[in-house]
Amino acid sequence: MVDIAPVLDALRAQRPLVQNITNFVVMNFSANALLAMGASPAMVHAVDEVEDFVAISASLVVNIGTLDAGWAQSMRLAAAKADALGKPWVLDPVGVGATRFRQQTCADLMRHRPSIIRGNAAEIMTLAGAQGGRSRGVDSLANSADAIDAAQHLARATGCVAVASGEADIVTDGERVATIRGGAEMITLITGTGCSLSAATAAMAAVAPDRFVAAVAACALFKVAAERAAAKAGAPGTLAARFLDALYGVDAGDLAFAASIELA
Amino acid sequence: MVDIAPVLDALRAQRPLVQNITNFVVMNFSANALLAMGASPAMVHAVDEVEDFVAISASLVVNIGTLDAGWAQSMRLAAAKADALGKPWVLDPVGVGATRFRQQTCADLMRHRPSIIRGNAAEIMTLAGAQGGRSRGVDSLANSADAIDAAQHLARATGCVAVASGEADIVTDGERVATIRGGAEMITLITGTGCSLSAATAAMAAVAPDRFVAAVAACALFKVAAERAAAKAGAPGTLAARFLDALYGVDAGDLAFAASIELA
Amino acid sequence: MVDIAPVLDALRAQRPLVQNITNFVVMNFSANALLAMGASPAMVHAVDEVEDFVAISASLVVNIGTLDAGWAQSMRLAAAKADALGKPWVLDPVGVGATRFRQQTCADLMRHRPSIIRGNAAEIMTLAGAQGGRSRGVDSLANSADAIDAAQHLARATGCVAVASGEADIVTDGERVATIRGGAEMITLITGTGCSLSAATAAMAAVAPDRFVAAVAACALFKVAAERAAAKAGAPGTLAARFLDALYGVDAGDLAFAASIELA
Numbered sequence A, B, C: 001m002v003d004i005a006p007v008l009d010a011l012r013a014q015r016p017l018v019q020n021i022t023n024f025v026v027m028n029f030s031a032n033a034l035l036a037m038g039a040s041p042a043m044v045h046a047v048d049e050v051e052d053f054v055a056i057s058a059s060l061v062v063n064i065g066t067l068d069a070g071w072a073q074s075m076r077l078a079a080a081k082a083d084a085l086g087k088p089w090v091l092d093p094v095g096v097g098a099t100r101f102r103q104q105t106c107a108d109l110m111r112h113r114p115s116i117i118r119g120n121a122a123e124i125m126t127l128a129g130a131q132g133g134r135s136r137g138v139d140s141l142a143n144s145a146d147a148i149d150a151a152q153h154l155a156r157a158t159g160c161v162a163v164a165s166g167e168a169d170i171v172t173d174g175e176r177v178a179t180i181r182g183g184a185e186m187i188t189l190i191t192g193t194g195c196s197l198s199a200a201t202a203a204m205a206a207v208a209p210d211r212f213v214a215a216v217a218a219c220a221l222f223k224v225a226a227e228r229a230a231a232k233a234g235a236p237g238t239l240a241a242r243f244l245d246a247l248y249g250v251d252a253g254d255l256a257f258a259a260s261i262e263l264a
Helices: A005-014 A027-037 A050-056 A069-085 A100-110 A121-128 A144-158 A185-189 A193-207 A211-230 A236-249 A252-258 B005-014 B027-037 B050-056 B069-085 B100-110 B121-128 B144-158 B185-189 B193-205 B211-230 B236-249 B252-258 C005-014 C027-037 C050-056 C069-085 C100-110 C121-128 C144-158 C185-189 C193-205 C211-230 C236-249 C252-258
Strands: A017-021 A040-043 A059-063 A089-092 A116-120 A161-165 A169-172 A177-181 A260-263 B017-021 B040-043 B059-063 B089-092 B116-120 B161-165 B169-172 B177-181 B260-263 C017-021 C040-043 C059-063 C089-092 C116-120 C161-165 C169-172 C177-181 C260-263
Touching (some): A005 A193, A005 A211, A017 A050, A027 A040, A027 A236, A027 C185, A050 A069, A059 A193, A069 A089, A089 A100, A089 A193, A116 A211, A121 A144, A144 A161, A161 A211, A169 A211, A177 A211, A185 A211, A185 A236, A185 B027, A211 A236, A211 A252, A236 B027, A236 C236, B005 B193, B005 B252, B017 B027, B017 B069, B017 B193, B027 B040, B027 B193, B059 B069, B089 B100, B116 B121, B185 B211, B185 C027, B211 B236, C005 C211, C017 C027, C017 C069, C017 C193, C027 C236, C089 C100, C089 C193, C116 C193, C144 C161, C161 C193, C161 C211, C185 C236, C193 C211, C211 C236, C211 C252, C211 C260
Parallel strands (some): A017 A040, B017 B040, B017 B059, B089 B116, B116 B161, C017 C040, C017 C059, C059 C089
Antiparallel strands (some): A161 A169, A169 A177, A177 A260, B161 B169, B169 B177, B177 B260, C169 C177
């Protein structure tokens, strides 16, 4: 059993400041998702201030979705600072399989020891050097279940918690493996739900010392919120608004009751 | 008659990967519009990877809304690559009449032979060197109907399909001219509907060999979706969500039935 | 009494072009807010064109939310041009207390004499050199009421109208002080409402010669729209859409009737 209810309660009690170096597409949605669930987001990326800002943040998420060389430099500086200060930081390796530039940037970032890596199955497999799973834009062609081995390999090799999200989410620290089920298929038609899950993971990691538990709590919250939203909206435009509503409305008791978490 | 129903069916069957180099304002809305209608969006712009990404994409849209010198370089690289590979690419010349920098950037980009140019009437007139139509931000002061001559001139001079969208949309390859009517006036109060139409045009061009038909299909889908959305929402905030819902909900049969397309 | 109804009427009659150099997180929401309330937004920031664009805009907002060194240069050029041309411009000093880079950038920008400075209480206090109010991301830890002295000091020292927004909004030109009440607490869970208020203030300043009145009108519109939105939506996702709806739906008569403005 993974005791996630106290994590959500702690999030809302502490309202941690979560620094986001993320992509242009999802900045607004990620910020709204963090606010709705109870965290305090900040999007700060300038080379001139990114280290100063890590110092006052509770956790950091680095998402390479719309990276370029300048942003990659900021990402490295921020990641290095988070590592040096022992603050949790989450890497979201968007589309890492698509280009050499993304592979190189992720390799550079992983030297700074991400606490958690959250991607789709193809991205996790790419990072693990596993076979199969070619990145197709930001979508995954592989089922998350196929990624368990890769995620465990990645977690063991790097000391991170690896999250391969998809129809089912896989979370592992190399030893423990949790599978979180639920959600709604239509949520994949809203851009930024994966990126926002990475941000949520950073928020949970700011308040939960066990990063495996933090990642499971974030995945469970998103699955439960997606289900609730899909019960109220049958198409992606209204679903996006309802999803934010549900992130706000789910309380710790709801979450513990509704989440489907299987430990292997 | 323009047979657009098969284009929408092909889009949903193939889910083409559409690369967007677009402006910060509309990235989220464009990505969600592409997802809702059935395409697979990716926003990738770094000089270090933009050519690699064109190679794996089905089509490209280049939108100069929030350009700067660095982005303009990426746009040129991507456009040149798309041209070299024979992949369809769409130019959206946002506000081209407003500054010399935009005019120069568009002139540079047009050397790489855009397959389709989609703008408002003022933008199309500016590119065609036609008289009238001074750009006022991203709005058009000219009626789309005034732009038919300019669009035909632009299409003939450059070999592109020209789209002047507005109260009525004009699509022409220099010979054929289609006028697409319908929509809802209030849709102009949502930022990014024009930019998303350009993205939709790129998506359709990825699956339809005839780019005139592709552009007509995109315009028709947007007009029909706007009508449906406006029937459910009387103010711009909820209208935006309903518009995405309608892009998702309209099927090929609905589209063929509801679209108002006049061939001249 | 502050006569704000004519300001809203003038906005809708004139549809002023408002140039925004703002942060990535809120660009879409700010543009949609400006469109909904009746202005014509443009987001333009390239060094190559920013001065040309100020020349054709009615007013300018400069928001440092996601600044970097390149953007800071554009901000300085635009602010200097607006000052030289006597056009109203609004500074939004997002998170100015958080890093030295933000403090320095704001100091540079203030040399170009912003017409209006709109921030939360902590940001206004930081700029005024007042005690208290440490910035925590983009949130304020201080109550707006605490900021009256700081806002008056800032207004007198710089010749601007200072706006410290929060649970109650404070507007002052150094002599007159208005407190605008109302709104809805949940609006703070939507990112970009403060930034959009700055944009709204620039829109109102484009049509109202008295910048104190312009700022009061913007604050009043936002408070009334938030109230109306909150009456229709109980969670932040749907609230955001309803807030845009309300910005569109409130007319000058509603505004004059519903606004709570106290002059001190």
